Amino acid sequence: MTQPGFSGTFTKEFETLLRWRRDVRHFRRDPVPAPVLDGLLATACLAPSVGLSEPWRFVRVDDPARRHAVREDFARCNAEALAARDGSDAGDYARLKLAGLDDAPHHVAVFSDNDPAQGRGLGRGTMPQTTTWSTVMAIHTFWLAATAAGVGVGWVSIIDPAHVAGMLDVDPEWELVAYLCVGYPQDPSDTPELQRRGWERRDPARQQWIAR
Numbered sequence: 001m002t003q004p005g006f007s008g009t010f011t012k013e014f015e016t017l018l019r020w021r022r023d024v025r026h027f028r029r030d031p032v033p034a035p036v037l038d039g040l041l042a043t044a045c046l047a048p049s050v051g052l053s054e055p056w057r058f059v060r061v062d063d064p065a066r067r068h069a070v071r072e073d074f075a076r077c078n079a080e081a082l083a084a085r086d087g088s089d090a091g092d093y094a095r096l097k098l099a100g101l102d103d104a105p106h107h108v109a110v111f112s113d114n115d116p117a118q119g120r121g122l123g124r125g126t127m128p129q130t131t132t133w134s135t136v137m138a139i140h141t142f143w144l145a146a147t148a149a150g151v152g153v154g155w156v157s158i159i160d161p162a163h164v165a166g167m168l169d170v171d172p173e174w175e176l177v178a179y180l181c182v183g184y185p186q187d188p189s190d191t192p193e194l195q196r197r198g199w200e201r202r203d204p205a206r207q208q209w210i211a212r
């Protein structure tokens with residue numbers, strides 16, 4: 001099959017998509033229709049993976065008791081993170097909203113099977129972390145596809161991964177890579193929330209090559 005061409009219009013729209021992909025922490029409560037969520041998962045699985053191993057394992061967390069337990073874990077870890085900051089920016093940290101776990105209609109935990117039979121070990125000998133990286137590629141693909149569908153995604157990493165994995169009763173060998181809040185965003189923006197709140201900003205130096 002011939003590769004389709006991508007028009008200039010598409011290229012511009014793709015850049016717009018990248019600019020408007022946001023980490024979302026403020027969600028509307030209405031659910032995303034199941035066929036839309038299923039479609040996003042299918043698109044995520046188009047991501048590249050080491051040895052074609054497809055090590056990602058997407059788990060929808062629907063059970064209210066489990067979701068509550070994850071929220072509690074976040075609250076504990078976030079309180080610890082706040083306590084560990086020095087006084088100079090603890091106030092700034094405390095004012096940030098670092099998860100949309102209360103409002104988001106969907107929670108998705110993403111695990112990596114770091115010793116999958118699929119892919120027959122190809123490419124992992126010297127860089128075993130490549131399975132985790134492949135899972136991150138799928139998460140990013142999910143994030144972009146969601147943005148294109150008007151759906152917001154927020155990545156929560158202020159949780160104890162082993163603790164949350166235990167709550168979800170999955171294969172003990174799987175590594176928790178991300179806990180995602182998913183739903184329609186309250187206030188889409190082209191600027192990261194951390195920048196809007198004065199915590200951090202993009203650094204133009206990161207857009208420059210280092211030559212060797």
Ligand SMILES: Cc1cc2nc3c(=O)[nH]c(=O)nc-3n(C[C@H](O)[C@H](O)[C@H](O)COP(=O)(O)O)c2cc1C
Nearest residue numbers: 021022023097098099155156157158191192193194
């Ligand atoms: C690996 C990873 C972990 C993250 N963990 C959190 C988190 O725990 N809480 C949070 O509010 N944002 C989290 N974020 C979102 C970042 O803060 C966000 O991507 C960054 O500020 C840039 O904003 P943008 O994604 O809207 O462009 C995480 C992002 C990544 C890639």
